[in-house]
Amino acid sequence: MSETASHPMQIRLATPDDLPQLLAIYARARDFMASHGNPRQWAARGWPPEELIRQDIERRKSYVCVTDHVAGVFYFDVGPDIEPTYRVIRDGRWLSDTPYGVVHRIAADGSARGIGARCIDWAFEQCGHLRIDTHPDNTVMQNLLGKLGFTRCGIISIAEDDDPRLAYEKISGSAAT
Numbered sequence: 001m002s003e004t005a006s007h008p009m010q011i012r013l014a015t016p017d018d019l020p021q022l023l024a025i026y027a028r029a030r031d032f033m034a035s036h037g038n039p040r041q042w043a044a045r046g047w048p049p050e051e052l053i054r055q056d057i058e059r060r061k062s063y064v065c066v067t068d069h070v071a072g073v074f075y076f077d078v079g080p081d082i083e084p085t086y087r088v089i090r091d092g093r094w095l096s097d098t099p100y101g102v103v104h105r106i107a108a109d110g111s112a113r114g115i116g117a118r119c120i121d122w123a124f125e126q127c128g129h130l131r132i133d134t135h136p137d138n139t140v141m142q143n144l145l146g147k148l149g150f151t152r153c154g155i156i157s158i159a160e161d162d163d164p165r166l167a168y169e170k171i172s173g174s175a176a177t
């Protein structure tokens with residue numbers, strides 16, 4: 001498990017009081033992506049919008065990674081067929097049709113290494129079957145997913161823009177049945 005030198009990383013539901021930190025984390029993530037060869041995924045359209053972040057919190061689907069402060073944020077949900085954009089996958093197929101968890105809008109503030117991995121690992125621990133997608137230009141996320149044992153399954157499309165998304169999945173043996 002990744003931890004900072006003096007503070008373990010803990011995951012909890014985000015609260016409305018976290019909103020200023022979340023907005024700052026997402027702004028930093030947009031800048032980071034743009035400076036690392038991925039200007040279109042979030043930066044070009046100011047993603048995610050504040051209204052969506054508020055909805056995630058209200059729906060109890062927004063989680064934060066806390067060290068000595070809120071250092072990361074992500075959307076997590078689990079259930080059968082919970083992500084409509086995953087119903088159609090091209091150039092491949094999903095590993096399983098069993099209920100799954102999904103992670104979206106993951107970002108970290110850059111204060112410590114391993115925040116993204118901790119968030120994804122936590123989500124996987126909750127359900128044992130996780131799907132995630134990323135932009136083809138987001139090589140940082142693609143590399144992380146490879147290190148965490150995800151399989152690239154194909155390509156999906158999203159409503160927000162015309163860029164394809166690379167679809168990944170990880171499933172434990174017990175979740176495959």
